[in-house]
Amino acid sequence: MSVKTKVMEIIAEQAVLDVKDVTPEKTLQELGIDSLGLVESIFAIEEAFDIQVPFNANDPHAGEFDVSSVASVVQAVENLVAAQSQ
Amino acid sequence: MKRVVITGQGSINALGNTVPETLEAMREGRCGIGPLDIRDVDRLSIQIGGQVRGYDPEARFNRQQIALYDRFTQFTLLAAEEAITQSGLTFAGELAATSGVVLGTAGGGVNTWDDNYRTVYEDGKNRVHPFVVPKLMNNAAASHVSMRYNLKGPSFTVATACSSSNHAMGQAFQLIRCGAAKAMVTGGSESMLCFGGIKAWEGLRVMSRDACRPFSANRNGMVQGEGAALFVFEEYEHARARGADILAEVIGFAMTSDASDIVMPSKQGAARAIQGAVTDARIPLDAVGYINAHGTGTAANDKTECAAVADVFGAHADRLMISSTKSMHGHVIGGTGAIELLACIMAVRDGVIAPTIGYEEPDPECALDVVPNTARDAHVEVCLSNAFAFGGLNAVLALKRI
Numbered sequence A: 001m002s003v004k005t006k007v008m009e010i011i012a013e014q015a016v017l018d019v020k021d022v023t024p025e026k027t028l029q030e031l032g033i034d035s036l037g038l039v040e041s042i043f044a045i046e047e048a049f050d051i052q053v054p055f056n057a058n059d060p061h062a063g064e065f066d067v068s069s070v071a072s073v074v075q076a077v078e079n080l081v082a083a084q085s086q
Numbered sequence B: 001m002k003r004v005v006i007t008g009q010g011s012i013n014a015l016g017n018t019v020p021e022t023l024e025a026m027r028e029g030r031c032g033i034g035p036l037d038i039r040d041v042d043r044l045s046i047q048i049g050g051q052v053r054g055y056d057p058e059a060r061f062n063r064q065q066i067a068l069y070d071r072f073t074q075f076t077l078l079a080a081e082e083a084i085t086q087s088g089l090t091f092a093g094e095l096a097a098t099s100g101v102v103l104g105t106a107g108g109g110v111n112t113w114d115d116n117y118r119t120v121y122e123d124g125k126n127r128v129h130p131f132v133v134p135k136l137m138n139n140a141a142a143s144h145v146s147m148r149y150n151l152k153g154p155s156f157t158v159a160t161a162c163s164s165s166n167h168a169m170g171q172a173f174q175l176i177r178c179g180a181a182k183a184m185v186t187g188g189s190e191s192m193l194c195f196g197g198i199k200a201w202e203g204l205r206v207m208s209r210d211a212c213r214p215f216s217a218n219r220n221g222m223v224q225g226e227g228a229a230l231f232v233f234e235e236y237e238h239a240r241a242r243g244a245d246i247l248a249e250v251i252g253f254a255m256t257s258d259a260s261d262i263v264m265p266s267k268q269g270a271a272r273a274i275q276g277a278v279t280d281a282r283i284p285l286d287a288v289g290y291i292n293a294h295g296t297g298t299a300a301n302d303k304t305e306c307a308a309v310a311d312v313f314g315a316h317a318d319r320l321m322i323s324s325t326k327s328m329h330g331h332v333i334g335g336t337g338a339i340e341l342l343a344c345i346m347a348v349r350d351g352v353i354a355p356t357i358g359y360e361e362p363d364p365e366c367a368l369d370v371v372p373n374t375a376r377d378a379h380v381e382v383c384l385s386n387a388f389a390f391g392g393l394n395a396v397l398a399l400k401r402i
Helices: A003-015 A035-049 A070-085 B019-028 B063-068 B071-087 B093-097 B110-122 B132-136 B140-149 B161-177 B195-202 B236-241 B267-281 B299-318 B333-350
Strands: B004-013 B099-104 B156-158 B183-190 B227-235 B248-257 B288-292 B321-323 B382-389 B393-400
Touching (some): A003 A070, A035 A070, B004 B333, B063 B132, B071 B110, B093 B099, B099 B140, B099 B161, B110 B132, B140 B156, B140 B183, B161 B183, B161 B227, B183 B333, B227 B333, B248 B267, B248 B333, B267 B382, B267 B393, B288 B333, B333 B382
Parallel strands (some): B288 B382
């Protein structure tokens, strides 16, 4: 399973949506994921890929982990997974 | 209704092992937050805290006592000794029967849980010390205070996360005010700076890795502290008749529930608690000169709290001072309101306002006088102490100069 598919599955589960409704351009907010849901999604991503996601809920948009859209989260996870395997 | 005054105070926390040491650090704007010295700290992503330093339990308690006293109980007993000694009260006869102890703690004996889970899960042992339960229970500290000082009246422990101490002190206040108690030992204690305690908090992603900077635009989260503060609340006429040194008067208390979210604060819930304390104290809003803020240093709390203060006080919000001493001692969770009451008493009694240290950049969403970085001399008649807990449970106390 690709990183993208897995991340979309995690987001879909958190948003209680069908995975086909999770499209790359959507923001997590549009999908109904609040701040607590975001923290839980990131935990699920860390567990799924065995990575450490740099994320501080006090400033979700700071740092290199971009949570502005589904696509940006997928990209950020791909970067972390790539960095991990180096 | 009886009047309620404070006749003793005691504390141990990251700023000092006594109240005078703590107040000196607050006046100097000293930071008690630093690298954590705990087991497995290298496996934590958050490695700072407001830890009580240079503390040797064996210098203060004997072996049998340590077997029964979790660190939060030890802190409680040390603070109780200082407070009750200062009050000059001895509890015997009728006074003992009508005096009790109400304390706040969120986690109780967290170190005891942590140590013993290690024993059974990590070390694989099938036996733990026989006193684990009486050592870890949330009411252990209150019970040991009652036993040591012969307090036989209303006694219990309150657990409302970060508001625990304020709720506890509010209960003590109301018990004396309505005539159900003559004197109450009250306050709170917390000690969760251990691997499991910090690890749990890390999960929420609200902790700062470098500093607690309440109200500052570049704040990036809370920093945990540990310690205890205890007070002797006493019925005014009783205190006056025996010529006690009165530190301050407790004049109001209010509690509200947001009934909305398990972690996000609500402006309305906070504002109702602040307004409620002022109403309960029967004072005009503009009598309030200082507010000891909940001021955790998280993005959400600080802007919500400032908005609540602005809503309640209107134009007067720009004239009062509001500071967060968590910047110095850290967030002592269930004990924090008690440690912060020390700053409130200092404000009305000594005319010294403890600063918000670590303040670097103004935040338009926290545009109040936050007494940045340096303590200030000011005459304050009335001050408030805010506490807004996870779970939306809010408790605000009002103190008056006497």
